[in-house]
Amino acid sequence: MPPREQLSELLDPATTVLLTVECQQGVVGPDSALPELALEARRSGALANVARLVSAAHADGVQVIHAIAERRPDGRGANRNARLFRAAERLPVQQLSGTTAVRVAAPIEVAEEDLVVRRLHGLSPIQGTDVDPLLRNLGCRTLVVAGVSANVAVPNAVFDAVNRGYTVVVPSDAIAGVPSEYTPAMIRNTLALVATVATTAEVLGCLEGPRRARIRPA
Template sequence: MPPDDRLAAQLDPATTALLTIECQRGIVGEESALPELAQEARESGALERIALLTGAAHQAGVQVLHAVAERRPDGKGANRNARLFRAAERLPVRQLTGSSAVRVAEPIPVTEQDLIVRRLHGLSPLAGTDVGALLRNLGVRTLVVTGVSANVAVPNAVFDAVNLGYRAVVPADAIAGVPADYTPAMVRNTLSLVSTVTTSEEVLVCWKG
């Protein structure tokens, strides 16, 4: 199918970046701390589509950033002010700095040109991290948001991107959350109000010309 001209203009490789959120082994991998989320990311096809988008971004010259959530073994600097953080401390798989759990999960390709941005605190891949400054320095105007979870980190990233003045594009089939029916409801009722909602195929068509 031919690319949508309006979407293609937003996704100009020279001014676009692809962000993968928490697509790390300890979250969406086979030994996930959150097996229900990992299963949904894989069985829905979201993880495979993220891999395809990442590969296409590499080919098209689109900057790729991988946002990874981790914590120090001693927990220093980590949040404890919400139920989610306290529960994470009790999980059998912990996202510890330097461990295999915080490596980008297969089958997502990673190249030397990719930027991996790690955070030790908070919920957002943008707020309190280097992502905003990196995007500005790269001349990025559009951020394509993929990954997990549609419950927390993905909407956080979209809101923060919009607040910082970036255009957010969300391939709705390249994000995942739990339960499965929550993601389309959140996209329809929330993300569609502040971002361009599209599909992975439409993004791939734009980047492949």
């Protein structure tokens, strides 16, 4: 884990954005299309930790972006060039635009100032979406990536952010994938090579530090 001073320097609220990845009801909710992943996200505490990060971001003036994956009912524009996409078409719960499946899942709270970016194609929350131009307009330098899954969307987001010049922080206990043992191995052997890996508690400590300093009695 990085030294507290180094992490605090990276997590300046003015230049930090929190990106939640596919934390939507149809993915991590009780009626998920991917029940094994939904169960792991809740059992591991990852979803609860995402909610804690979002709450802290709201309190500390850190911009939150929720990245949602969805598809049109007619499937227009959706990828069909990989097994994952073809399998998704046959799932009993579809991530259809405008349905409850593509709403941000509890216990995560969406504030009025949050941005919600929806994509109809691909594997990445960043490539080919509005996320990158939004980050640049927000003056983002550090992107905190949390959510699901550690198998596909989260590493895609991390790689794409790094390729675009952002520094990435990954709260290791705020992402989930399947099987459960895959996530720590992927973090250790892949994400740790390109991102700063910390815990949710460490990230919260850095975000909340400036707020505590502001409200400390004279």
